[in-house]
């Protein structure tokens with residue numbers, strides 16, 4: 001997985017047809033998705049439950065791009081090897097999930113994955129100051145985590161601050177929550193390069209009508225790139 005700062009659209013399969021993940025993943029990738037975003041929720045750190053490592057392992061053979069796994073679970077460390085075995089390319093843990101995010105990021109890299117750290121809307125950019133050299137991706141939550149389809153919370157100031165803190169390090173800034181063609185330019189202009197979108201990609205489409213996914217992805221990308229400098 002090489003580093004670049006081009007805009008990448010990462011559809012969240014939280015908005016896909018849960019009875020049909022293999023075909024849904026193939027459909028979004030054939031329609032231009034750059035990464036596939038998998039939301040892991042434990043019913044404890046967030047008030048919703050989704051996939052464990054076995055489900056993620058079953059997605060793996062269908063993902064030809066990058067499998068970007070976002071852990072909304074606490075604790076994290078005892079599951080890192082299971083998600084490595086499941087085939088995650090990027091594994092992101094929340095700074096709020098505790099207890100030792102520094103150790104968690106080291107363990108994710110030691111297990112052979114790219115290490116991501118996610119920040120809830122209430123967590124300031126400064127919280128990652130001492131993690132920048134251990135991190136491949138910072139996920140800025142623009143909703144409180146747990147559910148798809150929520151309203152975008154403006155975090156552009158935080159994104160700008162992070163981009164300046166990152167300097168020339170090869171660190172992605174990912175935005176997660178409420179990304180659509182209206183909000184994508186705001187975060188792209190502020191310095192984000194990975195845009196997670198669930199409802200705005202899957203809305204109106206299906207595996208029988210994958211071209212709708214393609215139009216939705218294209219609209220988000222065009223909006224984001226229009227403001228890219």
Ligand SMILES: O=C(CO)[C@@H](O)[C@H](O)COP(=O)(O)O
Nearest residue numbers: 145146148149177178198199
């Ligand atoms: O992690 C989460 C929610 O906790 C996200 O990945 C959402 O699934 C994004 O969904 P939309 O806001 O784009 O519908």
